[in-house]
Amino acid sequence: MIRLDGQGLGLGEVARVARERAPVALADDARVAMARSYQWVCSVRDGTAPIYGINTGFGSLARVRINPADTATLSRNLIRSHAAGVGAACPPDAVRAMMLLRANALARGASGCRAALVDTLCAMLDRGVVPVVPRQGSCGSSGDLAPLSHLGLVAFGEGGEAWFEGERVAGPEAMRRAGIATLAPEAKDGLAMTNGAQLTTAIAALACFDAERLLRSAERAAAMSIEALRGVRRAFHPAVHALRPHPGAIESAAAILGHLEGSTLADSMPEKVQDAYSLRCSPVVLGAARDSLRYGRAVVEIEVNAVTDNPVMLLDEPGDNHAFSAGLFHGEPVGIACDSMKIAVAELASLAERRLYRLTTGSLSARLPPALAGADRPGLGLLVPQTTAAALVSENKALAWPASVDSIPTCEDQEDHVAMSTTAAWRFREVVDNSVRVVAIELIAAASALRYRLTEGPVALGRGTAPALERVEAITSAHEVAGDAIEAVAARIAAGDFE
């Protein structure tokens, strides 16, 4: 059981809740903190002092005071009018991660809402009610308002749609069938449910988790290609990388060297002093990607355990007004991180494709069969899968243009700079999905090349490359065409089999 208190939630836990339905519940301490801030909101919502979003309108409408009798209607209206998403539905893992992250953000007790909100979200997670949330339409500031409102429609029983036990049904029906009571919205509830960039962060957290797996798999694929191309190991010497001590490069060089340990194919061409960049510079490029992912993970981990709301209730601050209006909902930190991480992953794939090109190009491959065509591939060998990789890499380049550099003013110019972080996160997701397939193709080609080397004479493969060869062949032997084999290997990369 994962206990939510707004702190210490890890990306692995996010992935387990999102994809494996690991159980979650609100921690007892958090329940106390939430009750305290909720009580304060209750004490001021009917008073004369204006407090944003509790007894005022939203955005530029903060200038309008709301009658105390209408504060619940204000929450209800918010959820209904803000459910403005369009396009295809988000995948269920992203929606589940979004629910988890919103619950965790509220669990800190700074949002002034009831613990029942978090209990409801946890119950939905546990019983498998997954709201249908349209992918498009959020600017990531002030938070992912529209996507979270689609969640709110279901949680508050206002409508919407949800997946339950494999069926797409009306929101209230899903909640009834799951045996979860819907919440009647109170003051601040609407804002508490919607005012943060949790869809951005949900996508980013899952994609970052997957990208780290991909990166470690790409290091193994690189080692296999380097070995098959009879590469020179000196380029990965720790002393070399100590001279330019980017931590990622040091780690990637060590990983590749480790995979090649015991190989008699590496360094088997004494006349060769150095390799092409896609081999020799693998630790530099992959290491830069490692460093970008490290930065991205750090940002996402902070965001996963952050309060992203407005206003926030700081009950220990002196004075009567504990509601602080600020901009904690703004998606910019995660947006910039996603833009960086997607560039890093695109580069990882771009490098993999160039090694793949060498493997399949007779004049570049240290006398591997041209196109890796052999008895098992009487057609054009692996020429066409290399083309597939080129197409995916090129698509990544188009998708890698930054999203966070754009901003379009919204809300009568009150919200005059927005993050576009949700778009950044989706593009990061697409680039990761494309790149997993590129590395899958490299693994298939490198395995084929290593198998050929084993027929050339007695050789020993590396500590990390030999088992990967067996694993690739076990997967690909079941498939007749390359497209199916690529998808199957890609699925195993995503599952962590090639880390």
Add this chain to the structure above:
Amino acid sequence: MIELDGQSLGVLEVARIAAGEGARLADSARARMAASAAAFAAVPSVLVQKRKYLVGEGDPGGDLVRAFVLGHCAGVGEPLPPGQVRALIACRANVLATGHSGVRPALVDALLGLLDSPPVVPSQGSVGAAGDLAPLAHVARVLCGYGGDVIVDGARRPWAGTPVVPTHKEALSLINGATLTAALAALACARARHVLSRAVEACALTMAALHADPRALSPALHAARRHAGPQQVAARLRELLGPGRPARPPDAFSLRAAPAVLGAALDALDWVESTVATELNGACDNPLWFDGEGVVEGGNFHGAPVSLAMDTLRVAMTQVATVSERRTFRLTGASLSGDLPSFLVEGTGLNSGFMLAQYTAASLASECKGLAHPASVDSIPTVQHHEDHVSMGPIAARLALRVVENVADIVAIELLLAAQALDWRLRGARFVDGARVDGHPETFAPGILALHAEVRGAVAFWPDDQLMHPALVAVGRLVRSGVVGW
């Protein structure tokens, strides 16, 4: 039933085929196809030659056609929607109907038989030169009986048809051209023209609701700058708006310069569509046979012409997106509209009205900007450097379809908000510092009233906050429905 004669296929016909209309090979195409097939029967195997060229050795023995087709089935990613596969099949059939490919009419008849059970074709993995090899190979795999699934009644299942036995040249010709690029480009063009005509209508409705100065639509003004598109757009806006009252000071650019922006997009679309229409009826294959000249090797498979056109289409439609979004922003802002309520409903504060619809438009417009970055500027050498410059055409076309769908939703939002704004005019209600002042109902030209009625047929007037999503879905459907305005 659309006749494919290799000469007259247009983007609208491709869209109709994608939507379910049938297609058959025209009788007029059969004789020249048969002649080219006979000519290729007399030359050495193109597959043996191709393999020797690409891999360095010729016939490895065994079933070369099977190895060739299966070896190209390297597509990945989500399957294309069945309608897009139908378009792909029809467009390839039309290329083969040009009669230079050495393909027998019977093979194309069989290919078109797959329209009723479109194969499952992965959407990614083609660089658009030497053609869209992988996507077309997934179609050829089914046609030749080498496996692969088809979609029947929405379900995925093995194909139950009778396989064909292609010649070596036919196997090559089934896949050797940038026809996925062309097919998706045709669908994008057809949709884009429709959405652009809706964008002009939305602009007219906003101009009416915001009392825009009609002098910016003057025929003399637009004739003086000579561009055709702005003149057409201004004429259409005049037709919808009828005579209006001059206003001072001049309107903001999203209103005043709308003919320039939307007209530039129209001019771009005209060029794009003519390029695509040419491609649809072009011999996008290699090698080709010509009476009197024999077999000629060239580069007709390369997707560059349409790739460049699709990059242009995305840029053009992104302009339509960004200018529509700014008009939507203007409609939602009391300080910009002058006398409409903030977010277009009474009692804002407790209500947020159409606040979030503008966020959605802004998000979609921003997404368009990212997706508008060109695909054709990239090239990655493939196939042992034989194919050392490629088009990335299918990427350009797939991204174009995404942009056009985003623009449809952006325009839908403008229509929805403009209709709401017009309702206040029709009621004679003005808002001064948030307070309602009732006056005389305003009147509008028949074109504007008809547009307003069309929106109101899909979504009712909002007196206060309502559930937003169903309204956006309804008006999005409205924008995508109906015939092209002009």
